[in-house]
Amino acid sequence: MVFSVSIRASLAPYIVSALLLFLLLEQLSYLIKKRNLPGPLFVPPIIGNAVSLVRDPTSFWNKQSTIAKNSGLSANYLIGKFILYIRETELSQQIFSNVRPDAFHLVGHPFGKKLFGDHNLIYMFGEDHKSVRRHLAPNFTPKSFSTYSVLQQLVILRHLRQWDNSFSNESRPVSLRNLVRELNLETSQTVFVGPYLDKEARNRFRSDYNLFNLGSMALPIDLPGFAFGEARRAVKRLAETLAVCAGKSKTRMASGEEPTCLIDFWMQAIVAETPPPPHSGDDEIGGFLFDFLFAAQDASTSSLLWAVTLLESEPEVLSRVREEVARIWSPESLITVDQLAEMKYTRSVAREVIRFRPPATMVPHVAAKDFPLTESYTIPKGTIVFPSVFDSSFQGFTEPDRFDPDRFNETRKEDQVFKRNFLAFGWGPHQCVGQRYALNHLVLFVAMFSTLFDFKRFRSDGCDEIVYSPTITPKDGCAVFLSRRVAVYPNFSA
Template structure:
């Protein structure tokens, strides 16, 4: 033992010198990439500002925006990664427009490829990406969307009834909606995407694994057993395997000519035809048509729909409570075309007629865009401005949130009328509305997402009275991993109608 101690003692100066040298090289590398870009001059070795980001992401990103206020961009260093934050909309569009093999790769998360796995729409580009988007286009036809709205409403109604029942048992106690809305959206996503193919046991496992994914996505990328990030990665693997089994079962049903009842069915209708045609021609199956690949793509859909919708529904409730004049108009708008007493579902035609509620939904998404940042990796040096070039390998964060407050008239005001009537700010400032992204990777399911938000707003406001439990800082933004009100949107609920619509036979 004394020998080992003496050896360590004798080499410790050399170890210290080597570590100091490595830290110095790291600092010089950071400064070389940063050049004259705004951002911290000194960064903590390896971790950089990762601890600040994990501890308080809201403050971290607001500070990044403040640092980038003059130039439209700033630099930083996070867990061994050189990063560039883009506040300016025009600069963000330069990145969105250059998603290609030698430009930028969309990653969806700073450590997304390691977390999500290989078979994801997020990482596809070129012809493969075009082919898969063509293949999933039938998922969002009017017929498919009509099928989904049917399912969405039944699930929304069931959860609203449960929320009202829970609230009525302790009317003096507010209920936080965040976890309740998360469960509503998870059931909706499961049912709409792969409904008939998930057993109750599989749904229960799904809920546990998705929660592990959510928690781990906000932690440092330490991929070892017992660490949240490692647990999240393994949870994603299990989720993709479950979804792959669903894809295989759907293929069998669609090959037998049965009717499509969920998203994967509409998708597999065309896929099984392509596979059959390839087989008849003596060719290999089309690329990206296997069950495992489809499972990965379905996880993309789930990831995009689940957390984003949870964020949007929570902010809708919070904003409607704080804007009673908007709430009044929503109730009038919905009541003009739909009555719960009719025991009928809201049709897709009625959904389109709720023009003011549609405007409210769009303003919720502008004012509080769920996914505030869209991480990309620079695959080559990219001249961002005349004076600054993003270095190859940098993680670039175009800010959807900051763009939402540029261009629009009085952008800091929640004002649904900007998307209603003759103002047409959705067209005038279209480039600033980046909630669904831009370019070749723009969200293909945006109409589905909007329908879900409009249906929820219409049914929630029509069937329930609600009042926010207001506390200091309750409306502050919290990342989880999309944004939601800091208090989880705690409300008092009560039944507004004498009876709920009876949709049990629908």
């Protein structure tokens, strides 16, 4: 025992020296990669500034944006990874336009590959990626959108009716954040895999998705009991559930039945091919469906909350929405696809909500090799790069700090004039395939909510400040007083 203690004592100086050398090399590596970019001069060892990011992501990213104001770039260090924040639109465009094996890999989350699993559309390139996107085309046709619109409205109306019964004319405000999350989760489940989830599966689905949400905002510690590890396992279960749905849909579509949800339109095209196309196995489809869920769920929750927040703060905009919707639609029936297309001002409002408060403020990528971004700076291989969609949304546009839906009307057409700055749905080969679906969902919600409810914000200190959860939402969760605007509440069933 004495001999063992003696050995440990003699080794201690070497261990300490090795640790100090490691920390020194870590700092030097960071400074070499950072070069003359703005950012912290020294970073905490190993974990970097991850604690600051997890504790207050809004403050962390605002600071990165502020210090990048002059150069368009800023640097930092997170859990062994050098990161680069890109504020300038033209520089962000270079990242989005160069997603390929030898340039940038889209990851969707700083530790997304580990969190999301292997079968994931955002990690695919080249012909494989093109093939999957080509086979997604049947999901986004006029016929499929008509089917989705009915399902979306039925879910929206069911939840709005519950809000009316529970909260209308209450003396206390209600925070819409959790209510909207539940509405969106049921909408996604119903539209994507509607008839293939029973009540028990839907409850498990909800529980697992909540675990995923919590873990996506936590330190990436993949151990039992830690939020990130629980989230990774929840994603695996969600993908397995969706894979079962894909199998059931294939069987049903092979028997010649009509599609009733998104997975049916997709599987109908797949079962018609002999041999089956690449990447059409149930497990792969389950992973791709989780991509859709992730893209639709939290982004829509963010947009719906900001829509209510911004409409309440802009009475003239709200009045114009109500006038347009009343001219086109009566709550005695569902909104038809043709009526939805007529709601041009309401659609402009939806687009402006997404520009003014883009749900996913950044889209993380990883540099697969050294990439010359500017004449004076080359992004080192392995860097996690964060092009800022949020910053781009406030560049180029006329009076960008003003909420102004008319910028998207047929006269000004700022969605075309400043198209390169409107990055909320991405750019290039990985641009969001479901953007029309997302916009339709937002327009339907705005039309119905503003028609059926009067609403007034409960103003508290900092209520409109941005928080990450994981997409951006108002700090107060959009707390409002609700009261019914219509004499008879619409009641439809599937």
